[in-house]
Amino acid sequence: MSRRRTLVVTALAFAICTPTHAQNPSASHIVIPFLASATKPSALEFEGAECEMNRAGTTLRCEFEQLFFTTSDVAPDTCLVTTNRYGKTFLRSAEGRWVSSDLPAGVCGVTEVVTLQDGGGVRWTMETRKVVTRKNAATPCAAAAAPPETLSWENLRRPLPCKFVQPGALSR
Numbered sequence: 001m002s003r004r005r006t007l008v009v010t011a012l013a014f015a016i017c018t019p020t021h022a023q024n025p026s027a028s029h030i031v032i033p034f035l036a037s038a039t040k041p042s043a044l045e046f047e048g049a050e051c052e053m054n055r056a057g058t059t060l061r062c063e064f065e066q067l068f069f070t071t072s073d074v075a076p077d078t079c080l081v082t083t084n085r086y087g088k089t090f091l092r093s094a095e096g097r098w099v100s101s102d103l104p105a106g107v108c109g110v111t112e113v114v115t116l117q118d119g120g121g122v123r124w125t126m127e128t129r130k131v132v133t134r135k136n137a138a139t140p141c142a143a144a145a146a147p148p149e150t151l152s153w154e155n156l157r158r159p160l161p162c163k164f165v166q167p168g169a170l171s172r
Contacts, residue, residue, distance in 0.1 A: 028052070028053040028055075029050070030053060031048075031049070032047075032048055032116070033048050033122050034047075034048050034122070034153060034156055035126055035151035036151060036152065036153075037149065039147075039148075039149045041155060042158070044158055044161075045067070045068050045069075046066070046067045046068075046156070049062040049063060049064040050062070050063055059090070059092075060089070060092070060098050060116070061088075061090075062089075063087050064085065064087070065083060067081065067083055069165070071162060075164070077162050077163045078162050078166055079162035079165045079166075080169075081167055082169045088100045090116055097115050097116065097117050099113065099115050100116075101114075104133045108134055108135070108141035109132065109141075110131070110133070111131050112128060112130055113131055114127070114129075115127045119153070122153055124152075125150065125152045126150070127148050127149070128148060128151075129146075129149075
């Protein structure tokens with residue numbers, strides 16, 4: 001039964017995390033079919049994206065689809081399946097990576113920096129870091145930076161803590 005549940009999560013992650021619409025047919029189309037947490041190997045969170053690269057090869061606009069499995073307090077043998085979508089724009093760095101940085105926010109000036117690394121084919125890695133730009137602005141600012149989180153194409157198969165799945169929430 002455990003093998004079957006693991007296969008279900010992998011199949012659902014691939015099916016749900018691979019959007020099917022193209023945004024700009026004149027640009028180069030890139031698919032990041034699957035990512036899973038390398039930082040938290042037991043996490044039941046998956047992502048995938050469809051991206052369009054501009055003609056100059058300097059900008060990558062991606063639409064990500066996330067898939068989460070969470071256990072239900074009401075029925076502990078049931079996992080709720082939840083999805084989420086978000087967009088992000090990346091710029092090509094001198095090292096060939098794709099980098100997206102949000103504007104600094106809050107008293108601490110926290111910015112989220114997301115880096116995509118193309119290892120060829122389906123071998124994508126995504127690292128997300130929170131960077132504090134004003135560490136001296138307030139006492140808690142020095143502690144506001146969290147360790148980076150890495151999502152990878154490796155180790156996608158995860159055991160499920162449940163026997164059943166049901167829809168959770170769909171959000172955008």
